[in-house]
Every structure is written in structure tokens, then in C-alpha cells.
Amino acid sequence: GESVGLHLPTLSVQEGDNSIINCAYSNSASDYFIWYKQESGKGPQFIIDIRSNMDKRQGQRVTVLLNKTVKHLSLQIAATQPGDSAVYFCAEKIAGGTSYGKLTFGQGTILTVHP
Amino acid sequence: KAGVTQTPRYLIKTRGQQVTLSCSPISGHRSVSWYQQTPGQGLQFLFEYFSETQRNKGNFPGRFSGRQFSNSRSEMNVSTLELGDSALYLCASSLVPGSNTEAFFGQGTRLTVV
Numbered sequence: 001g002e003s004v005g006l007h008l009p010t011l012s013v014q015e016g017d018n019s020i021i022n023c024a025y026s027n028s029a030s031d032y033f034i035w036y037k038q039e040s041g042k043g044p045q046f047i048i049d050i051r052s053n054m055d056k057r058q059g060q061r062v063t064v065l066l067n068k069t070v071k072h073l074s075l076q077i078a079a080t081q082p083g084d085s086a087v088y089f090c091a092e093k094i095a096g097g098t099s100y101g102k103l104t105f106g107q108g109t110i111l112t113v114h115p
Numbered sequence: 116k117a118g119v120t121q122t123p124r125y126l127i128k129t130r131g132q133q134v135t136l137s138c139s140p141i142s143g144h145r146s147v148s149w150y151q152q153t154p155g156q157g158l159q160f161l162f163e164y165f166s167e168t169q170r171n172k173g174n175f176p177g178r179f180s181g182r183q184f185s186n187s188r189s190e191m192n193v194s195t196l197e198l199g200d201s202a203l204y205l206c207a208s209s210l211v212p213g214s215n216t217e218a219f220f221g222q223g224t225r226l227t228v229v
Contacts, residue, residue: 034217043119043205043220044158089158101146101209102171103218105158 008087010110019077019113023090023106028071030092034103035064035075039086047075047088077111085113117142119208119221127227133194136224140187140208147189148218149181152203161204164189165211196228 013019025033031052036044050057050064050073057064063076073090087110091103120139128134140147149161160173164183181191187208193200203225207218 036220041222043121043222046217046219049217091158101148101163101165101207101218102160102173103148103150103207104160105150107157 008108008110010112012112012114013080015080015082015113015115017080019075019080019084019111021075021077021088021109021111023073023075023109025071025073025090025092025106026104027092027094028068029094030104031095032093033064033066033073034091034093035062035073036089036091036105037084037086038089038108044089080111080113082113082115085111087111119206119219121204121206121221121224123224124222125225125227127229128196129229130196130198132196133192134196134226135190135192136204136206136226138189138191138206138208138221140189140206141219144208144210144219145187146209146211147183147187148207148209149189149191150205150207151175152205152223153201158205161191193226198228200226201228202226 034049035047038044048059048062048064050066055066061078065074087108089108090106093103122137146165148163150158152158163171167183178194183189203223205223206221209218210216
């Protein structure tokens with residue numbers, strides 16, 4: 001039968017606003033997390049990562065927060081620009097062991113920035 | 116330095132055919148992973164190669180296979196193509212697997228099965 005597409009969460013913001021994108025991860029054993037941005041027709045682009053021994057990490061205009069208690073990640077984008085419009089994915093990984101480099105991705109969030 | 120290169124970018128195949136996709140990782144990166152991206156299932160892990168050996172495999176049928184060469188370049192093969200194999204196939208490279216280092220993706224190969 002037909003496959004049903006994922007209904008991705010969407011976030012619409014005005015240019016200059018701050019954006020917060022949330023992600024619930026699945027495996028309490030995951031110890032490394034990455035946020036990716038994917039624009040139409042392109043592969044995922046690395047934005048920022050965080051290890052499980054941290055709860056916050058800042059980059060240029062972006063901040064990632066990790067709450068291991070509730071298995072929650074968030075990506076904050078400051079002063080959002082139209083060029084930030086894309087699908088954002090969180091990914092989790094278990095370093096070492098038999099999982100090796102396998103990344104498990106969230107479903108993604110569509111961010112639309114209006115000028 | 117050059118990023119991850121995937122070829123071809125676009126491919127149209129007929130049901131029942133087989134296809135081979137290629138991935139050249141970032142210079143110095145020795146781990147290559149493959150992912151399938153579809154609107155219905157999102158991004159799903161296919162397999163990972165390191166030192167010419169498959170180290171991990173996702174939940175895909177045996178029609179999906181891959182290999183890695185001594186220069187770390189990787190290929191994946193899908194035999195007996197089905198309509199549902201239509202997807203964006205993404206390759207990611209990282210320095211070594213199982214470490215807390217980022218994985219960088221290529222642009223992907225868009226496969227359409229008709």
C-alpha cells in the first residue's frame with residue numbers, strides 16, 4: 001500500500017526572532033548528539049554537537065541544550081535569518097561498542113523564516 | 116579540503132534492475148556510513164564501513180549491500196530494485212567510527228525506480 005509521509009513539526013518565525021527547535025531522543029545510552037540542517041536538494045549539514053557530559057554548548061548564533069533526565073535536546077538559533085529556513089534534524093549516537101558510528105535521526109522540524 | 120562526494124547525483128532505474136552508488140569520503144576519514152532518506156521513513160541507517168569491513172548494519176533486506184576499498188571510498192549496491200527503493204541515498208564520512216566526532220554528509224544520490 002501507499003506509505004504515509006512523516007508529518008514534520010513546523011516552526012514559522014520572523015526574521016530577527018530567536019528560534020527554538022526541540023527534539024526528544026530515544027536511547028538513554030546515547031552519549032553524543034548532533035544537530036543537522038538540511039536544505040532542499042542537499043545533504044544534511046553539520047551545525048553543532050554536544051557530548052553527554054555537557055548540558056549546554058554554544059556556537060555562532062546557535063546553542064544546544066541537553067537534558068538527559070528527560071532525554072531532550074533543543075537547538076536555539078539567535079537572530080534567525082531567511083537563510084536559516086530548512087529542515088533541522090537531531091541525531092544521537094552511542095560511542096563505542098557495537099553501534100560504531102550509527103546515527104539515529106529524529107523526524108526533523110521544518111523551520112520557515114519570514115522576511 | 117574537498118567534502119564528501121557522491122556519484123551520480125541522480126539516477127532513474129527500472130524495477131528489477133540493480134544499481135551501484137559511489138561515495139568518496141573526506142580525505143583522511145576512514146569511516147563511511149550510508150543512509151536512506153524517504154518522506155515516509157525519514158533518515159534510516161543502512162550500514163557502516165571501516166577498514167574495508169562492514170561494522171554495523173541497519174534493518175534493510177539483503178538486497179542492499181556495500182563495500183569499502185582500501186582508499187576508504189565506498190560503494191553501495193541495491194539489487195532487484197523495487198518501487199519503494201526510490202529515495203535519497205546519503206553517505207556520511209567521519210574520522211573513525213565509534214567516537215564522538217562529527218559525521219559529514221554528501222549531497223546524496225537521488226534514486227528513482229520506475
